[in-house]
Amino acid sequence: MLCVLAMDARGGIGRHGVLPWHNSEDLKRFRTLTDASTMVMGSKTFFSLPINKRPLPGNNRRSVVLTFDPNHTKFDPYRNFENLRITHADTFDQDPDRDTAIVIGGADIFRKFQPDIRTLYLSVFRGDYQCDTFVHVD
Secondary structure, X not given: OEEXXXXXXXXXXXXXXXXXXXXXXXXXXXXHHHOOOEEEEEHHHHHHOOHHHOOOOOOOOEEEEEEOOOOOHHHHHHOOOOOEEEEEOOOHHHOOOHHHOEEEEOHHHHHHHXXXXXXXXXXXXXXXXXXXXXXXXX
């Protein structure tokens, strides 16, 4: 597995459910790294995306949203997207795309797959962004 992760100097990755910074160069890098890939994210990360970016657009880009309640009605508006799969968090371990997937967040998903991540694309922003969500990178 691979992972694309951005954090502040304290390991913060989010504040009030969204990225606490906007860095266009890092967003371009994210797009390049995730183009033509399967991106894995939790439902909090999915719903933190702008509504017009759910699922994330791109060339042959696929999104897998891991949740403990894939039948929840909050996913209903997104069920007809061909490039989106909503699946139970515990079943992705047997998924054929798992080994080549790119973890994009959030903290719980990162922690779940951290032992299996073989390549980490990490951006660290200087300073303290007053985050309330953190990860630890070894």
